[in-house]
Amino acid sequence: MPLPLISERPLPGAPADVTGARRQLIDRLSADGRLPLGDWETLLSSPSQEDRAYARDRAAEVARSQFGNRVFVRGLIEFSSHCRQDCLYCGIRKSNRDAERYRLSPDEILACCAEGYRLGYRTFVLQSGEDARYTTEVVTDIVRRIRAAYPDCAITLSIGERSRAAYQQFFDAGANRFLLRHETADSEHYDRLHPAGRTLESRLACLSDLKEIGFQTGAGFMVGSPFQTVNHLAKDLVLLSELRPHMVGIGPFLPHHRTPFADQPAGSVDLTLFILSLVRLMLPTVLLPSTTALGTARAGARESGIQAGANVVMLNLSPPEQRPKYLLYDNKPVSGEVVEMTEAVRRSLGRIGYEMVVDRGDHPEAAR
Ligand code: SAM
Numbered sequence: 001m002p003l004p005l006i007s008e009r010p011l012p013g014a015p016a017d018v019t020g021a022r023r024q025l026i027d028r029l030s031a032d033g034r035l036p037l038g039d040w041e042t043l044l045s046s047p048s049q050e051d052r053a054y055a056r057d058r059a060a061e062v063a064r065s066q067f068g069n070r071v072f073v074r075g076l077i078e079f080s081s082h083c084r085q086d087c088l089y090c091g092i093r094k095s096n097r098d099a100e101r102y103r104l105s106p107d108e109i110l111a112c113c114a115e116g117y118r119l120g121y122r123t124f125v126l127q128s129g130e131d132a133r134y135t136t137e138v139v140t141d142i143v144r145r146i147r148a149a150y151p152d153c154a155i156t157l158s159i160g161e162r163s164r165a166a167y168q169q170f171f172d173a174g175a176n177r178f179l180l181r182h183e184t185a186d187s188e189h190y191d192r193l194h195p196a197g198r199t200l201e202s203r204l205a206c207l208s209d210l211k212e213i214g215f216q217t218g219a220g221f222m223v224g225s226p227f228q229t230v231n232h233l234a235k236d237l238v239l240l241s242e243l244r245p246h247m248v249g250i251g252p253f254l255p256h257h258r259t260p261f262a263d264q265p266a267g268s269v270d271l272t273l274f275i276l277s278l279v280r281l282m283l284p285t286v287l288l289p290s291t292t293a294l295g296t297a298r299a300g301a302r303e304s305g306i307q308a309g310a311n312v313v314m315l316n317l318s319p320p321e322q323r324p325k326y327l328l329y330d331n332k333p334v335s336g337e338v339v340e341m342t343e344a345v346r347r348s349l350g351r352i353g354y355e356m357v358v359d360r361g362d363h364p365e366a367a368r
Pocket of ligand 1: 089090091127128129130158159160161179180181183221222251252253254255256293328329
């Protein structure tokens with residue numbers, strides 16, 4: 001019998017004996033850094049509130065032992081909302097004719113970096129749709145300029161699938177990190193989320209190229225994406241345990257009103273928090289953001305993400321007038337001056353006992 005869809009599974013309420021078994025699995029995950037697929041399925045099937053609290057407390061201990069109470073902040077620059085791809089879940093997909101499009105020039109991107117640097121940011125994350133106008137040469141030139149102006153900063157790219165030669169050129173120009181979520185580790189599920197022609201195989205080939213080239217590499221997925229089952233999530237976690245990426249981006253799926261998934265339910269915040277904890281236990285040194293999508297899904301959830309084991313937050317350095325055009329999902333926050341947002345997050349992290357730090361925050365392996 002196929003496992004039920006994530007969105008159909010109520011979270012709380014597993015019987016006590018199942019909870020006991022899950023705790024043993026959580027302990028085993030902490031000790032071994034991996035679990036067989038069937039055990040992941042057990043762990044992810046309707047965890048009780050106690051299971052989630054147990055994983056959260058273990059994960060918070062691990063994060064503290066690795067990073068103390070430090071949370072790294074990254075400056076996100078969304079530099080183009082043009083996209084040649086047509087991912088069914090995404091608000092800036094090519095087929096969304098209502099989406100307003102914009103591009104930042106290299107000078108505008110540099111201006112965002114300058115403001116971020118002034119406020120203490122030491123990592124710039126350049127993200128965009130897959131926009132052919134930013135050729136290999138153009139992106140390389142932007143990376144080179146940022147590298148020259150800010151030699152003490154990390155440069156992260158999140159610009160989708162490119163050739164290995166292009167990735168190599170970005171790395172040689174001074175980019176350090178690359179985020180490319182695998183989206184789902186099940187190829188049939190992948191095909192239901194993406195148009196024909198996109199494959200999980202090519203996504204994974206990109207991730208392997210990025211790692212081999214020497215990037216601090218980030219994979220990840222949405223929790224509660226349409227058609228997702230417990231088996232799919234279990235496969236995602238097995239994939240992460242094998243790939244051992246330096247960064248993992250996980251947030252709930254949130255619907256966008258101008259996509260084919262407009263009427264699909266949002267992913268569960270509680271399940272997302274549980275999975276963040278499991279990832280921290282599996283990969284103790286991983287750079288794990290408490291994502292914007294998580295903070296959007298429920299007030300205070302960004303802080304809950306940190307308490308569940310995440311150790312990174314990303315704040316938007318993009319020009320305020322362009323932010324409403326980079327709408328991946330409904331209700332994505334777009335307002336706020338960078339300086340005020342930075343201070344607000346610093347204060348909210350302080351209230352839960354964490355310190356927002358502005359150093360590069362490299363993965364410990366890369367820092368060595
Ligand atoms: N184009 C680049 C890429 O494909 O990696 C980077 C930009 S892409 C918009 C960044 C991430 O946003 C995707 O990997 C996806 O997981 C997430 N995303 C897109 N639509 C979303 C939605 N409706 N809800 C939550 N996350 C979404």
